[in-house]
Amino acid sequence: MRSRDSDINHRPNIPPTDWYRSLTAAGLREPAVHGPARHWLQVEGSFTRALQKRCSRSFQVEVRQEGFATPTREEALRLAIPHRQYAWIREVSLCGDGEPWVLARTVIPLDCLEGEGRRLLHLGNRPLGAYLFSSPHWQRGPLETGLCQPESPDQPRLARRSLFTGHNSALLVGEYLLPALLGTAAL
Numbered sequence: 001m002r003s004r005d006s007d008i009n010h011r012p013n014i015p016p017t018d019w020y021r022s023l024t025a026a027g028l029r030e031p032a033v034h035g036p037a038r039h040w041l042q043v044e045g046s047f048t049r050a051l052q053k054r055c056s057r058s059f060q061v062e063v064r065q066e067g068f069a070t071p072t073r074e075e076a077l078r079l080a081i082p083h084r085q086y087a088w089i090r091e092v093s094l095c096g097d098g099e100p101w102v103l104a105r106t107v108i109p110l111d112c113l114e115g116e117g118r119r120l121l122h123l124g125n126r127p128l129g130a131y132l133f134s135s136p137h138w139q140r141g142p143l144e145t146g147l148c149q150p151e152s153p154d155q156p157r158l159a160r161r162s163l164f165t166g167h168n169s170a171l172l173v174g175e176y177l178l179p180a181l182l183g184t185a186a187l
């Protein structure tokens, strides 16, 4: 996978994460899901749009790395693809007012890249959400809640994830909330 930033190792990374079917189920293990993160863990519709509304100045997608790579075994299981099969994996920072607020990791299996899906290889700094929500083709499945195991205070502790299903294919979008997002003005 190619990296767009030589200094990526000095920026918060995505920690190992356990996924729960619902916010309530995750809340039994981690009551913090009911704190300031709760709103973000439950946002329906485009997460990009919700973040843009929170910005006072600017919103940007920064590609951290993207390319063909093998998903984790757990991701492959969730997507029902063979775990050694390559997928297009895209990791970005979603930045509000110049600060990273969310890390996102999207696993896009080969099936999704056929036909008009080839556009997914060339998103660059354009948000994936704009593509997914502009087409009636893609339907979002239920949101899962993730409890992360951060190794440093700048890493995410909580996350959300869902499958987007197209005609015969599905992709998996995970969004990891950085502490800076949870420090933004109360709702």
Ligand SMILES: C=C(O[C@@H]1C=C(C(=O)O)C=C[C@H]1O)C(=O)O
Residues within 6 Å of the ligand: 045, 046, 047, 048, 049, 061, 090, 091, 092, 094, 104, 105, 106, 126, 127, 128, 129, 130, 132, 173, 174, 175
């Ligand atoms: C799925 C969405 O797209 C957002 C944009 C992403 C990207 O550009 O890679 C990744 C995750 C999202 O939060 C959304 O807006 O809901």
